[in-house]
Amino acid sequence: xxxxxxxxxxxxxxxxxxxxxxxxxxxLWKFEEIIGRSVSVDDFRHTLAEALATGHVYxxxxxxxxxxxxxxxxxxxxxxxxxxxxxxxxxxxxADELIALTSRLDSKDGQDKEAL
Numbered sequence: 001x002x003x004x005x006x007x008x009x010x011x012x013x014x015x016x017x018x019x020x021x022x023x024x025x026x027x028l029w030k031f032e033e034i035i036g037r038s039v040s041v042d043d044f045r046h047t048l049a050e051a052l053a054t055g056h057v058y059x060x061x062x063x064x065x066x067x068x069x070x071x072x073x074x075x076x077x078x079x080x081x082x083x084x085x086x087x088x089x090x091x092x093x094x095a096d097e098l099i100a101l102t103s104r105l106d107s108k109d110g111q112d113k114e115a116l
Contacts, residue, residue, distance in 0.1 A: 006047045009035055009102050011056055011076065015084040016095040019074040027060065027072045035103040056080030 013019070013034050021027040028044050051057040055077055063070045076084065088095060 005102055006039065006043060007050060009099060010047050010051055010074075011080055011084050012095050012099045012102070014057060014074045014076045015081060016099065017074075019072075021072045022069075023072050024060075027074060031074070035099060037103055051080070056083060 010031075013031055017034055019027050019030045019034075021030055024045070025041075028039065028041060031044070032038050048057070048060065052059060057080055058073070058075050058077055060072050060074055061070050062073055084095065088098065091098065093101075
């Protein structure tokens with residue numbers, strides 16, 4: 001899976017699903033369950049850091065009011081949600097359809113991922 005595939009999947013999953021877990025490892029496990037394939041922790045962290053730096057996701061580590069420990073959330077910012085809505089409208093597909101398609105793409109198949 002290329003970095004671009006993983007970035008797209010991260011935003012699509014955040015758009016379609018609410019992932020709230022106790023920590024990064026549990027969040028990654030839930031992400032993998034949704035996309036149907038494994039992702040290295042380093043690739044996931046790097047992709048998440050990029051999405052955070054570009055303003056597409058909120059900081060995933062949160063301490064809700066009254067909580068005794070932090071929780072891990074994957075949630076799009078308005079900028080990230082707008083980006084995904086525009087992509088889905090342009091491609092005329094649902095988020096679930098694009099998650100399934102992108103999850104199946106193999107990075108060595110030579111397809112142009114922008115053609116999605």
